[in-house]
Amino acid sequence: MTVYSNPGTPGALVTFKPRYENWIGGEWVKPVKGQYFEDISPVNGKPFAEVARGTAEDIELALDAAHRAAPAWGKTSSTERAAVLNRIADIIDANLELLSVAETWENGKPVRETLNADIPLCSDHFRYFASAIRAQDGDHAELNGDMVSYQFHEPLGVVGQIIPWNFPLLMAVWKLAPALAAGNAIVLKPAEQTPVSILVLIDLIGDVLPPGVLNIVNGFGIEAGKPLASSSRIRKIAFTGETSTGRLIMQYASANIIPSTMELGGKSPNIFFSDVAQEKDAFYDKAQEGFVLFAFNQGEVCTAPSRALLQKPIYDDFLSDAVERTRTVIQGNPLDTATQVGAQSSNDQLEKILSYIDIGKKEGATLALGGERVDLGGDLSGGYYVEPTIFEGHNKMGLFQEEIFGPVLAVTSFTDYDDAISIANDTLYGLGAGVWSRNGNIAYRAGRDIQAGRVWVNNYHAYPAGASFGGYKSSGIGRENNKLALTAYQQTKNLLVSY
Numbered sequence: 001m002t003v004y005s006n007p008g009t010p011g012a013l014v015t016f017k018p019r020y021e022n023w024i025g026g027e028w029v030k031p032v033k034g035q036y037f038e039d040i041s042p043v044n045g046k047p048f049a050e051v052a053r054g055t056a057e058d059i060e061l062a063l064d065a066a067h068r069a070a071p072a073w074g075k076t077s078s079t080e081r082a083a084v085l086n087r088i089a090d091i092i093d094a095n096l097e098l099l100s101v102a103e104t105w106e107n108g109k110p111v112r113e114t115l116n117a118d119i120p121l122c123s124d125h126f127r128y129f130a131s132a133i134r135a136q137d138g139d140h141a142e143l144n145g146d147m148v149s150y151q152f153h154e155p156l157g158v159v160g161q162i163i164p165w166n167f168p169l170l171m172a173v174w175k176l177a178p179a180l181a182a183g184n185a186i187v188l189k190p191a192e193q194t195p196v197s198i199l200v201l202i203d204l205i206g207d208v209l210p211p212g213v214l215n216i217v218n219g220f221g222i223e224a225g226k227p228l229a230s231s232s233r234i235r236k237i238a239f240t241g242e243t244s245t246g247r248l249i250m251q252y253a254s255a256n257i258i259p260s261t262m263e264l265g266g267k268s269p270n271i272f273f274s275d276v277a278q279e280k281d282a283f284y285d286k287a288q289e290g291f292v293l294f295a296f297n298q299g300e301v302c303t304a305p306s307r308a309l310l311q312k313p314i315y316d317d318f319l320s321d322a323v324e325r326t327r328t329v330i331q332g333n334p335l336d337t338a339t340q341v342g343a344q345s346s347n348d349q350l351e352k353i354l355s356y357i358d359i360g361k362k363e364g365a366t367l368a369l370g371g372e373r374v375d376l377g378g379d380l381s382g383g384y385y386v387e388p389t390i391f392e393g394h395n396k397m398g399l400f401q402e403e404i405f406g407p408v409l410a411v412t413s414f415t416d417y418d419d420a421i422s423i424a425n426d427t428l429y430g431l432g433a434g435v436w437s438r439n440g441n442i443a444y445r446a447g448r449d450i451q452a453g454r455v456w457v458n459n460y461h462a463y464p465a466g467a468s469f470g471g472y473k474s475s476g477i478g479r480e481n482n483k484l485a486l487t488a489y490q491q492t493k494n495l496l497v498s499y
């Protein structure tokens with residue numbers, strides 16, 4: 001096991017700059033209004049860097065740079081762009097530990113997640129889209145005997161991207177990789193809670209892309225995100241964040257008929273059918289692990305399995321085993337590779353989670369585990385830690401309907417197949433779901449009947465490049481992570497030629 005040193009301390013792998021600017025036109029640019037905000041590490045609750053506080057003026061500068069760069073970048077061949085994406089992937093792999101520690105320090109998630117999942121997935125997504133753009137075919141058809149119809153993919157031009165704080169680098173890459181592969185120039189606004197890890201990446205890859213192809217403007221939602229989404233100078237806005245914010249962004253973009261991709265919130269059901277417990281074997285063990293995943297990444301996952309549905313005959317025993325297993329999860333210093341649950345991303349997030357725990361108690365849910373803030377002592381006592389928490393109740397409760405975005409699980413029971421599907425679908429959301437059953441017929445049917453863009457069957461929480469990802473209902477519009485994302489960053493040109 002390794003415990004990485006805090007950034008900036010002697011022997012540390014990462015030393016942040018004291019101040020980060022915006023990245024515009026291939027260089028660091030001070031914010032027009034000269035204002036900065038503090039970036040706070042949730043690991044210890046202390047500020048570690050200042051970051052440019054961008055406004056509409058900075059967004060305009062970034063759009064100028066993107067418009068200068070877009071025509072030439074859009075005309076590069078798919079082979080050239082694929083080579084650039086593969087080069088970025090190589091650089092990410094070569095800096096795995098550095099990027100993992102930076103991401104963990106800024107976001108609070110355990111370094112075992114960033115080392116083993118987040119950062120490797122970043123390079124893999126660049127490689128996937130490098131291959132996907134090279135493999136993309138056009139289309140043609142002979143029409144009316146003397147006419148041929150050709151379909152071409154063209155880049156959109158300049159696109160805007162706005163991302164959240166829960167997987168800061170991976171959320172950026174999910175958007176950057178397809179947009180770059182398709183030949184677009186980009187203005188991206190990171191979340192104000194976690195702007196720095198993408199800027200650390202820019203320090204590594206900044207000169208791999210032509211100046212102006214990728215521009216980053218930091219800042220807050222209303223001050224920097226709104227002018228970007230409202231601009232008539234973008235051809236698309238791609239957003240990941242809360243459903244309520246997505247609604248606003250669609251309104252801003254509609255004024256200019258700008259299409260949007262929306263990756264929004266979730267309240268994902270994780271369904272355990274009785275046959276799971278017919279033997280306490282390896283399958284049972286895996287299902288128990290799948291239950292406990294609600295606590296991983298501190299529950300700050302859009303597809304966190306935040307509602308567990310247990311079939312009545314196994315409810316008591318399965319839950320009691322799962323509660324015991326959750327007690328053994330290691331919560332601690334996020335920079336320790338043994339740690340499984342780290343810090344919530346910000347103080348606001350911590351307060352929000354604690355208030356939901358209060359709401360759960362007031363609405364009569366039964367607390368089966370946790371429910372308290374955790375003080376890890378020493379250096380970490382200012383950090384934002386919450387116990388993995390399990391409530392029992394029913395699906396009409398706020399705990400079951402609202403996205404808490406913390407390690408708080410709501411558990412209920414169901415009678416039969418129809419009851420399970422009805423409870424699972426009784427939500428505004430439709431992002432992810434889990435189904436656990438030894439019976440292939442039940443698992444397949446449930447997978448098809450649940451209204452969600454991603455259903456994990458007898459597993460949970462894998463995000464391989466190539467598997468489409470996105471929401472039904474209020475969880476979003478559009479798909480990321482597979483070739484569908486490419487066409488969402490492209491115009492279709494039809495050339496109708498007589499001969």
Ligand code: NAD
Nearest residue numbers: 163164165190191221225226241242245263264265266302
């Ligand atoms: P958020 O909506 O508060 O903020 C997301 C981004 O939008 C930030 O960059 C923020 O500055 C910006 N923003 C806020 N208000 C804005 C406005 N009026 N105009 C323009 N930009 C604005 O979300 P969050 O709290 O950062 O992230 C958590 C949410 O993200 C959760 O709901 C989670 O489910 C969702 N999420 C979804 C996915 C997915 O793929 N579906 C993935 C990760 C997170």
